[in-house]
Amino acid sequence: MLTYPGVIDLPRATLDFLTGLLVDDHDRRRTWRKLPPERQALLVLAHLRHGDTYERLAAGFEVSVGTVHNYLREAVELLVTRGRSLLAAVWTFAWTRSNFLILDGTVVRTNRVRALNRLYYSGKHKYHGINLQGLTDPHGRLLWISDGLPGSTHDLTAARAHHILDTVDRAELYLYADKGYVGGEGTRLLVPHKKPPKRDLTDQHKNDNRAHAATRSPGERGFAVLKNWHIFDRYRGCPRRVGNIAQAVLVLTENQH
Template sequence: MKKYNNLAEGPDGFVYTARLPLSSATLNWLSCLIRGHLKKIGSWWRALSAGRIAGIVLAVLRCDQRPSDLAGGNGVHRTTVSRWVREVVGLLAARAPRLDRALKKIARSGGGVVLLDGSLIRTPRRTGTETRKNYSGKHKCHGLLVIALTDDKGRLVWVSAVRPGRTSEITACRHYKLTAHLRAAGLGAIADLGFVGLDDGGPDADPAVIKCSAVPAQRKARRDYENRVSTLGAPA
């Protein structure tokens, strides 16, 4: 009996069209950002247009598509896609607001509080002794820690730079002097019980961080949380 062990796929691979969960306004905004950068550095030629570069980068950042797969489907090399991703990430990072300016903007708009939380971005395990820095004992995995602030409606205001995964959330907040920035802007922050001990301004200082329970089932803790928010009020 003759056996057929050949692969079903063709030698050139299979190319398909996918849809990203992003608006066209996001794609157009990023395309204009790339065009402005290319004009600024005097790079008048790229293998693909700024619009297609923006789509490829968004596919990598938003949907974690592999650069090698996107490179093969667009007729470029994998290292080219990786270089585009690093380039765009640098452009986006340069436009990120500073912490003090972001908080002052919230205060000027009439806001009184921000929501504070930490998040671990999972990463592959690194080799050697460097892997210990990124291992989080809390989450039992490797990753990088970021601290995020949102307004009272959940809209992102500020995201910190990444810290090693073993860093605690309180240590990261103290590194960025978060409570000092909150008091300078006249704002308060709502945090879960994981941030107990962060606000060390003393009994006479205005509360910069209010702790609340993160468990939705505890209705009493939820009511206390809402009462504490209402007592802060808007800054003068």
């Protein structure tokens, strides 16, 4: 088998942050690992950033596939505990000078799950996946990301399931969202005007929609940054883990400096 040196396009601070979490956790639990914490952290980042498979990581780090699985699960669970809940993210933001958030959804592509074929199939995107909801600030910085729901879940249904609309409304913040959230509850939910049946939008409504799109556009950068992590190109593990992995990556992204 051939091996070669590789590069992970992340700052040293990201590796140091994850290494510190692993060191503290190992010391607290008084556990031992075959790889030192820094090497374990490097293995985890190679998987999340580049999407390297368990088999490639096992060969490269000279451990078993089972050990790779355990190392990854341990690190992801540690990172998730460092993330903010929806309530904490919204109320922390409510203390800033801005008065609105941007809501958007995405579907992370996964392998087909035969037993759950229809449930995980997204008719909108035409592939199997997991629906994730995210909140960004007016500058496009991702503040919170949800647990995963099956890809067939409509964005508005997902937002209701995660109590996003109610939480933002109680914080007295406005919420910009696309047409997928039309019909949502709350007086502070701002969505584009939909074209009436057999009629065109008025000029005023067209201008309103253009202004709405311009305000909402930075929110698309939130998921774009997340998808720079190639684990999300096509997730091949258990679909139920996609939400946790996305939350872990968000924590790493916030600690790159």
